[in-house]
Amino acid sequence: MAAMPMQKIINEPKAFVDEMLEGLLLAHPSHLRSPAPRVLVRADAPRKGKVAIVTGGGSGHLPLFLGYVGHGLADAVAVGDVFSSPSAQQISEATVAVDGGAGVLYLYGNYSGDVMNFDMAGELYSSGETAILTMLAADDVASAPRGSEARRRGIAGIAFLYKVAGAKAEEGASLDEVVAVAQRASDGLRSMGVALSPCVLPAAGKATFDLPAGQMEIGMGIHGEPGTRRGRLESASEIASDLARQVLADLPYEAGDEVAVLVNGLGATPREELYVLFRSLHSQLSSAKIEVRRAWVGEYATSLEMAGASVSLLRLDAELLRLIDAPCESPFLVRR
């Protein structure tokens, strides 16, 4: 396939990630600082006595991952190349920079490259006094059947995990308490997405996959990992019922459950369409007697300029709802 010209605002493709980070630090000096290359931490880190949350992953998914570093959210992020894991060294530098002596939670998506590098970082750092525990986002029901939940990849639902774990840690909870809340959230968290167009990696200069106009791919991953089904592009209502059915069947959520819903845009899909999709989803959930207590609609985990959307459901209890509503502040996510 011939390299197609990229309609991108970039300089050297190789410089993409570092220039993005430079721009970010120039734009948000009161929020973020960089103690080591491709490592960002909250400007006020380390916070003594607070559980530190360290995350990381590939670039190209803004606001994932670095957009979730801030007050009431994560403390540090190791930033990988586009769509690829950060190194163990970066992760351990991130850990050093935010360790406040109260324990560290590694919270990130379940991708084998990331898992190995976080594991290695944890081993490198295990000389320290601080306990390190790991929580993986593995919310995408399209990536493995029931019974194999641990093999699933993480997609946009991780935004809810940052929110609840970050709020809990900000309250001064212990590492075990933070993990417990994140685990409970994760147990009731399910997602699934649909892609309507590919994206173009700056260094590759061509589309990550082919998807003919008029088609869509259900269950595609945020790096263009193939989905479970390709077919005719359906209406918003059909897509909503497709996604709702599979997500609901998986847990299963029960009549009377209360949920927070995340309708996430993958990059190019206009916010208007996300609300059209949410409207249909809301009616699906109403029919199933599931009450939507909170709705996040927007871009929370993207794939560069991919078109499409994903839907995440988080089962709520009183504490999770409180943590979802708690204040937070990063350059990408603010709650008052």
Next chain:
Amino acid sequence: MAAMPMQKIINEPKAFVDEMLEGLLLAHPSHLRSPAPRVLVRADAPRKGKVAIVTGGGSGHLPLFLGYVGHGLADAVAVGDVFSSPSAQQISEATVAVDGGAGVLYLYGNYSGDVMNFDMAGELYSSGETAILTMLAADDVASAPRGSEARRRGIAGIAFLYKVAGAKAEEGASLDEVVAVAQRASDGLRSMGVALSPCVLPAAGKATFDLPAGQMEIGMGIHGEPGTRRGRLESASEIASDLARQVLADLPYEAGDEVAVLVNGLGATPREELYVLFRSLHSQLSSAKIEVRRAWVGEYATSLEMAGASVSLLRLDAELLRLIDAPCESPFLVRR
């Protein structure tokens, strides 16, 4: 041109705007309510004794316009069809719903359709006791030369006007004070953009214009209005220096000025690229000895799934900086 299949998550194209609004109201019941069809107001409107800010414009630009209705922002919005003005009737209904007896500011973009309809609404409403004043965003330097500033169209820079006028009104200022602050902001506000791809209107089903891959159009409007120059797609640094040069030449901003910068994505352009662009812009401004005190980088005024970006500069004084930093809350814009 054959209707190209749209890669969109929608139902009936004709229902697009109303379904979007339904979804929005379902998602944000504590923020927004709808007192009349295609009219949205703050949930707590009318606020007695507070100057009310009414805005409006076409759909397809989220977060413009309805995303700027909230605490510390505007009070009401009249929502038009995709890319077209709301009617005078909607605007006057919006006015009725939020008039708190302290005066009303009509704040919107300088498009002749909108101007006529806001004017008509003001005349319809002039039976009321309340004074109505108008402030137009006309920040796009690409749309008319110096000397013809009043003929220019409004683009993303309006976000800053909502922010400062909204914050001032929230403080309890009088209508004249709110207008004065908005006017001062507007006097020091300049924008310019570049488009890298067209968008597709749901009802039209085809691209708003042709732009060959590898090309860009400088100075294009947010409805696909032709720009001032079409040419080879340049690097981020070249684009930044192009835009900075024209924006800076226009006012002119002076060495020693402090500014807030808005780097706005038109829809499909990844947030990462906006930061790459901001980085280059920051260095342009530094060379001109203009200090960036605040940076907003993200989607503030879109054109559905158009790729591209615009740059806005707001000259700051102490009061404007305070108002830019003041708390605000809408489903699309929160500051703590």
Next chain:
Amino acid sequence: MASSALARALSAAAAALLSKADDLNRLDGYAGDGDLGITMSEVARVLEEESAEVGTNGPGAGEAGGTGAAQLLSSCGSAIARRAPSTMGTLTATAFLRAAKAVASEGASEVGLAERCFAAAMEGVQARGKASLGDRTVLDGLDAVCTSLRTSLGAGVVLSEALRSAARASSLAAEASKSMVPKAGRASWVPERALGHPDAGCQALAIALGAVAESLEEG
């Protein structure tokens, strides 16, 4: 003009506008946002619906001018204001609402009424849009139409002939706009891109009037 004849004229204009929607989008696209065909199609749908309501036995179907025609023009105007609030839609609405008042005036011939209607419409468009003559807008087309109708009125010709001349005048105005530099509306932002193409608003007026004139000859 009987309101049934007016209804026939409006629905002829509607059909013509619908058939030229793509052309109008294209013309508006050279220097504008390319939606005039969409706007005028919505205007056309209003005209069709409102004319259909009148039918041949509608209210005041037989009167010359008077309330029947006034009602029809005014309900068209209100519906257009609600349903097509773009620049041209809003101006068209204004034109219809002004014409509705003028058509109800007394003591004029058919051609006289037509002249009063278009003069009122033009005045409304000028007041609402604040453009000047020569700015290359629909105002220039309306001006040509008004001049032509005044001439016909002096010459004492019948309505069908007067409207034929008016339609011809609006075509010529559209043609003349090709070399005019836009000074109002979107096209004024990139004036050079408009040159060589007729102003879209003038063209829409010429299309509508051409169809109206034809409908009278047939009727």
Next chain:
Amino acid sequence: MASSALARALSAAAAALLSKADDLNRLDGYAGDGDLGITMSEVARVLEEESAEVGTNGPGAGEAGGTGAAQLLSSCGSAIARRAPSTMGTLTATAFLRAAKAVASEGASEVGLAERCFAAAMEGVQARGKASLGDRTVLDGLDAVCTSLRTSLGAGVVLSEALRSAARASSLAAEASKSMVPKAGRASWVPERALGHPDAGCQALAIALGAVAESLEEG
């Protein structure tokens, strides 16, 4: 093996991997994220750079096994870990770091050292990646290589022949992976899409080893 010979072997592997980058992206794309060619190209650049540093007169260039080779393998491993931290990159780094320790061991023939290196590499990959044999990963390829090297060691053949057999074994393993169902990594998410194509990681191993074996015959 002298570290200069090792350097030659590694730079041969690098050239082969670079030339097959598109193939590897394609294979990884069937059921993964299509980036293995990018990863292995970065690995290759590390191998080239580190090998170039050794040259023919580098540290310990003449020793069999020992510190020269160990140093080369270990600095490759560290650089790969830093520069190519994807699944395969990280596993490759682990493999090099483990091999670096093994190559420094004493009292073994050239083939014995090679066997120890690959056994250590495989152990490291297994510990880090936690895949099982039969999961359709590069582990299956490594297993085939280790088995072949053990056989060669028993048979007492020379290094070049042992590596030729090992390369052949890795090719066969890649071929065999075509009908295996993925149970680890990205490919396990859509296992059916992988069928009929060799596992990308196994293929990368086969490409690298094929080039290494050839380089020894020439050298």
